[in-house]
Amino acid sequence: MVINKNDLNAMGQAAKNAAYSLALLSTDQKNIVLRQMADDLVAATPTIIAANQEDLLGNLVAAKFVDRLRLTPERIADMAQGLRDVAALADPTAKIDRGWVNDAGLQILQKRVPLGVVGMIFEARPNVTVDASGLCFKSGNAVILRGGKEAMHSNIALVTVLRATLKTAGLPVAAIQLITDPSHELAAQFMHLTAYLDVLIPRGGAGLINAVVQQATVPVIETGAGNCHIYVDAHAELPMAIDITVNAKVQRPSVCNAAEKLLVHKDVAAEFVPALVTALRAHGVEVRGDDRVAALVPDVVAATAADWDTEYNDLIMAVKIVDSEDDAIAHINAHNTKHSETIVTNSIAAGQRFQQRVDAACVYVNASTRFTDGMEFGFGAEIGISTQKLHARGPMGLTALTTIKYEITGNGQVRQ
Amino acid sequence: MVINKNDLNAMGQAAKNAAYSLALLSTDQKNIVLRQMADDLVAATPTIIAANQEDLLGNLVAAKFVDRLRLTPERIADMAQGLRDVAALADPTAKIDRGWVNDAGLQILQKRVPLGVVGMIFEARPNVTVDASGLCFKSGNAVILRGGKEAMHSNIALVTVLRATLKTAGLPVAAIQLITDPSHELAAQFMHLTAYLDVLIPRGGAGLINAVVQQATVPVIETGAGNCHIYVDAHAELPMAIDITVNAKVQRPSVCNAAEKLLVHKDVAAEFVPALVTALRAHGVEVRGDDRVAALVPDVVAATAADWDTEYNDLIMAVKIVDSEDDAIAHINAHNTKHSETIVTNSIAAGQRFQQRVDAACVYVNASTRFTDGMEFGFGAEIGISTQKLHARGPMGLTALTTIKYEITGNGQVRQ
Numbered sequence: 001m002v003i004n005k006n007d008l009n010a011m012g013q014a015a016k017n018a019a020y021s022l023a024l025l026s027t028d029q030k031n032i033v034l035r036q037m038a039d040d041l042v043a044a045t046p047t048i049i050a051a052n053q054e055d056l057l058g059n060l061v062a063a064k065f066v067d068r069l070r071l072t073p074e075r076i077a078d079m080a081q082g083l084r085d086v087a088a089l090a091d092p093t094a095k096i097d098r099g100w101v102n103d104a105g106l107q108i109l110q111k112r113v114p115l116g117v118v119g120m121i122f123e124a125r126p127n128v129t130v131d132a133s134g135l136c137f138k139s140g141n142a143v144i145l146r147g148g149k150e151a152m153h154s155n156i157a158l159v160t161v162l163r164a165t166l167k168t169a170g171l172p173v174a175a176i177q178l179i180t181d182p183s184h185e186l187a188a189q190f191m192h193l194t195a196y197l198d199v200l201i202p203r204g205g206a207g208l209i210n211a212v213v214q215q216a217t218v219p220v221i222e223t224g225a226g227n228c229h230i231y232v233d234a235h236a237e238l239p240m241a242i243d244i245t246v247n248a249k250v251q252r253p254s255v256c257n258a259a260e261k262l263l264v265h266k267d268v269a270a271e272f273v274p275a276l277v278t279a280l281r282a283h284g285v286e287v288r289g290d291d292r293v294a295a296l297v298p299d300v301v302a303a304t305a306a307d308w309d310t311e312y313n314d315l316i317m318a319v320k321i322v323d324s325e326d327d328a329i330a331h332i333n334a335h336n337t338k339h340s341e342t343i344v345t346n347s348i349a350a351g352q353r354f355q356q357r358v359d360a361a362c363v364y365v366n367a368s369t370r371f372t373d374g375m376e377f378g379f380g381a382e383i384g385i386s387t388q389k390l391h392a393r394g395p396m397g398l399t400a401l402t403t404i405k406y407e408i409t410g411n412g413q414v415r416q
Numbered sequence: 417m418v419i420n421k422n423d424l425n426a427m428g429q430a431a432k433n434a435a436y437s438l439a440l441l442s443t444d445q446k447n448i449v450l451r452q453m454a455d456d457l458v459a460a461t462p463t464i465i466a467a468n469q470e471d472l473l474g475n476l477v478a479a480k481f482v483d484r485l486r487l488t489p490e491r492i493a494d495m496a497q498g499l500r501d502v503a504a505l506a507d508p509t510a511k512i513d514r515g516w517v518n519d520a521g522l523q524i525l526q527k528r529v530p531l532g533v534v535g536m537i538f539e540a541r542p543n544v545t546v547d548a549s550g551l552c553f554k555s556g557n558a559v560i561l562r563g564g565k566e567a568m569h570s571n572i573a574l575v576t577v578l579r580a581t582l583k584t585a586g587l588p589v590a591a592i593q594l595i596t597d598p599s600h601e602l603a604a605q606f607m608h609l610t611a612y613l614d615v616l617i618p619r620g621g622a623g624l625i626n627a628v629v630q631q632a633t634v635p636v637i638e639t640g641a642g643n644c645h646i647y648v649d650a651h652a653e654l655p656m657a658i659d660i661t662v663n664a665k666v667q668r669p670s671v672c673n674a675a676e677k678l679l680v681h682k683d684v685a686a687e688f689v690p691a692l693v694t695a696l697r698a699h700g701v702e703v704r705g706d707d708r709v710a711a712l713v714p715d716v717v718a719a720t721a722a723d724w725d726t727e728y729n730d731l732i733m734a735v736k737i738v739d740s741e742d743d744a745i746a747h748i749n750a751h752n753t754k755h756s757e758t759i760v761t762n763s764i765a766a767g768q769r770f771q772q773r774v775d776a777a778c779v780y781v782n783a784s785t786r787f788t789d790g791m792e793f794g795f796g797a798e799i800g801i802s803t804q805k806l807h808a809r810g811p812m813g814l815t816a817l818t819t820i821k822y823e824i825t826g827n828g829q830v831r832q
Contacts, residue, residue: 199806217633240828364824368831370831378516393819405778407771413784
């Protein structure tokens with residue numbers, strides 16, 4: 001199956017036309033196709049694995065990278081299950097947000113409709129191909145995918161299966177398209193395809209996301225950068241503070257909602273910091289500290305200025321002692337990535353100030369940052385976690401892939 | 417008062433700091449300042465008029481342009497009244513959208529908060545300076561304004577008044593800043609100020625808006641382009657169709673929600689088109705038509721291909737005869753600016769198809785496109801009418817200048 005000719009204008013126009021068709025499908029029709037895609041993926045396991053082998057053999061890459069790239073029958077089954085889970089979610093476009101009658105007697109309905117055409121730019125995880133295709137399809141959007149060249153054979157195999165399911169169902173295959181030319185020139189053109197793309201969503205590391213934000217003229221939803229902080233206030237329950245810090249750091253250190261930094265009020269530092277360092281080290285965490293931390297625990301690694309802006313995604317935590325809650329808030333607002341921040345305190349006033357003044361999608365009192373997640377929030381599968389303020393913020397469920405449309409019905413009204 | 421040194425990074429940082437202060441103000445505090453700004457503007461009328469005279473004398477411009485630029489005591493009083501009207505609106509940040517308790521027992525509140533720093537790029541209307549400042553202040557946002565060089569003296573005078581009010585109230589003057597260097601280099605830098613601007617809103621003609629969309633990497637809300645259509649279906653009540661078409665075309669032809677194009681089903685064309693042309697001409701409208709229209713009314717101006725994509729903003733209307741509703745919908749989706757479209761019909765099926773398939777912010781059945789307006793929708797003063805799909809669509813009230821924040825409160829929860 002010829003996927004495309006990498007003519008982005010032609011792909012964009014085809015996607016737009018496909019999107020107009022998808023918007024007319026009923027929820028039942030979409031769910032049947034999603035479940036069929038799941039079955040067809042499982043049935044194509046040998047073909048997909050063979051394509052994935054080509055990617056693995058063609059890349060001389062780090063073990064960590066190979067793990068992201070590798071597909072197994074279990075992982076293909078997981079991707080298929082993900083599609084079935086998306087089928088089970090509520091259809092975000094089956095919704096009338098509100099309605100009213102205006103002064104002129106017009107009935108105004110504010111309905112949820114698909115965005116239209118979604119662009120996805122991502123790296124070497126082939127599962128993003130299936131996840132994004134499923135979420136876009138369920139929400140009635142066409143998608144154009146631009147994955148990393150390392151996973152190209154895998155992505156082609158996966159997209160070929162999904163498009164075959166669309167074709168069998170009598171739906172436009174242009175609903176799911178893959179850019180197969182991995183050049184930077186084409187990526188740059190993709191980021192400027194304002195005539196056809198309604199939104200561009202980068203999924204991957206900070207480098208990719210920053211590159212897209214800095215270059216794209218298509219509206220971007222920034223996701224996933226997480227330099228998350230925990231602030232242990234003077235009025236904290238210290239055992240709770242240790243539990244929350246250890247959980248937020250070690251439960252899954254590679255993800256964006258893991259904590260990277262710890263700020264401690266000076267009044268509790270002498271009691272808290274040594275106990276905390278012991279607890280973190282028991283979980284294999286390298287602790288870095290400023291001078292005041294080093295005065296309490298002499299063998300911590302010295303934190304440099306760069307540490308405060310670094311997302312480690314690893315078993316490393318930098319600790320700083322602050323003089324006040326205001327200093328903690330100012331430090332967080334200067335260095336965070338607007339993702340998730342926590343205060344541990346028993347003071348109502350301190351908790352209120354922190355939640356009001358810290359600039360982030362999710363601001364916690366007395367809980368681990370690890371809860372910032374579409375499933376934990378009850379949204380179901382997520383497109384990502386938005387760290388920007390426009391359109392969507394925090395965990396994004398299917399609704400983030402929709403917009404509104406006003407449908408207005410009158411009986412001949414004209415404006416006076 | 418030195419307004420700034422046109423150092424955009426310094427202005428951005430100052431705006432960000434100011435925004436953190438504004439977000440802490442109560443609704444009462446903001447409303448008092450807005451009313452004081454109104455009084456101070458009126459009191460400064462002679463100074464503002466004098467500055468405006470410099471702009472008028474410095475520009476050799478068309479009469480239409482002079483009218484947009486000219487300030488009179490009445491227009492200054494109108495701007496002041498606009499600020500009082502904004503004070504009377506509900507505070508969009510005084511809102512908790514929803515709340516729930518998740519499976520782990522965390523209380524999650526989804527609150528409305530200001531976006532932070534808003535950038536406005538506009539042309540020669542000095543009233544935008546006051547409107548935008550008032551709307552941004554009410555919603556808790558700092559604003560950086562970049563107006564046209566033709567209105568520079570007027571804008572400096574207006575911003576000086578508003579900042580003096582802020583200063584007297586003990587608030588950061590960086591909440592309202594004006595770029596006084598009108599160079600294109602600085603405008604380009606402004607459009608790439610992603611570190612500080614949360615959103616960029618262009619206000620003006622299609623040329624300005626397209627330039628911003630094509631160049632900016634800051635998230636943009638596109639506003640105001642309106643190539644709006646009326647489709648007269650085979651099942652239309654023809655007198656209603658004439659009333660709606662005349663109203664949508666002539667009631668205020670210079671604005672974005674005025675109709676520019678008329679599509680007529682072939683089955684009613686022979687009866688409808690001659691009557692319609694007579695009615696439009698009675699209001700001074702130049703009618704342009706395709707060949708089939710010319711066959712019915714030989715003296716219409718021949719429409720060219722460019723007509724179908726042109727927003728006239730004037731007493732001109734292009735008319736086309738179509739074979740079917742599908743052809744009308746396809747024509748609209750190919751040529752419209754996603755603003756406002758109307759079908760005149762008595763067929764439920766035709767109305768449903770049109771509202772579902774036409775891709776626009778506002779899709780009407782049996783009403784004039786002129787109702788697409790914040791006041792008509794009941795939203796109060798509007799920032800503009802969004803023709804894009806991300807974040808806001810259609811008439812934008814104060815809520816479009818806010819985002820959400822999740823405030824999550826627990827009692828020590830950690831992720832399992």
